[in-house]
Amino acid sequence: GLPTTLPRARAAIGPGRMMFPNPDEVPRVPVVRAVLRESKFVDIELRPQAAEIFERLGVRPGDVVQLSEAPVEPDGVPFVVEQAVRPVTRGPNPAGLIVTVRPLGPCYEEGRVCMRGLLTGSKYTIVAGGRVGEFTVHRNITVEGVGALKLHFAHGSQMHKLQLAKGSAIKIKERPCGTEEWTVLEVHTENLDRCPNCRTGLSGPRAKDFNASDLCAPGTQWALVHPTRVPPQGVALFSERTSAPTKNGSG
Numbered sequence: 001g002l003p004t005t006l007p008r009a010r011a012a013i014g015p016g017r018m019m020f021p022n023p024d025e026v027p028r029v030p031v032v033r034a035v036l037r038e039s040k041f042v043d044i045e046l047r048p049q050a051a052e053i054f055e056r057l058g059v060r061p062g063d064v065v066q067l068s069e070a071p072v073e074p075d076g077v078p079f080v081v082e083q084a085v086r087p088v089t090r091g092p093n094p095a096g097l098i099v100t101v102r103p104l105g106p107c108y109e110e111g112r113v114c115m116r117g118l119l120t121g122s123k124y125t126i127v128a129g130g131r132v133g134e135f136t137v138h139r140n141i142t143v144e145g146v147g148a149l150k151l152h153f154a155h156g157s158q159m160h161k162l163q164l165a166k167g168s169a170i171k172i173k174e175r176p177c178g179t180e181e182w183t184v185l186e187v188h189t190e191n192l193d194r195c196p197n198c199r200t201g202l203s204g205p206r207a208k209d210f211n212a213s214d215l216c217a218p219g220t221q222w223a224l225v226h227p228t229r230v231p232p233q234g235v236a237l238f239s240e241r242t243s244a245p246t247k248n249g250s251g
Helices: 048-057 116-120 156-161
Strands: 009-011 017-020 029-037 041-046 064-067 078-087 097-103 110-114 124-127 134-137 141-144 148-152 169-172 181-188 222-227 235-240
Touching: 029 048, 041 048, 048 097, 097 110, 110 141, 116 141, 116 235, 134 156, 141 235
Parallel strands: 009 064, 110 235
Antiparallel strands: 009 017, 017 029, 029 041, 041 097, 064 078, 078 097, 124 134, 124 169, 141 148, 148 222, 169 181, 181 222
């Protein structure tokens, strides 16, 4: 388990920013950058001159820290130190240092991160059984609460075609949050009888004089899913940062 007394370190990420537990008590540690890796690790690169200051903080693997400008949303996510310090192989001489951390859920669940490309993009691929095979959805994915993803669909009839229902098992080719296998928690559709595409079952010509406002509106057709395989400590899902971090006076 995690130690009971934890340094509440915070780090401001970016060139010229600093990492520190308390700016009034401990000198700040210069930080170069933070990089999200493998949907669950954040590598924080410290400047070469920061080694002595960092050692004074006494941060060790298993300690919990916060990053004031982390590449993960929402703000305030706690991180556990995975590997305290190691040389930057490509770095200057003398080498800088890297602190590797990973996000934690509110009850210390294992954190996994949905990458920006799926959050802001317009395409993901569901691998279903039977005759459907691979089905490309031209919408995005969002994180819902702590443990679920919301798969957005262009049309509700697409979920009917995939035969999605509570308890259905699916695979997502792009592996959001580093995970391929998901289980459906809930399916939501609305106004399918108004949409000219859904009325034809996504096949055959639609009426030429259809009203564009009758098409399924963005955000109205979706399925909630959660990882099929969950570690013993549980899992918490986060988003890669897509917006500017909230300033908290640490930088």
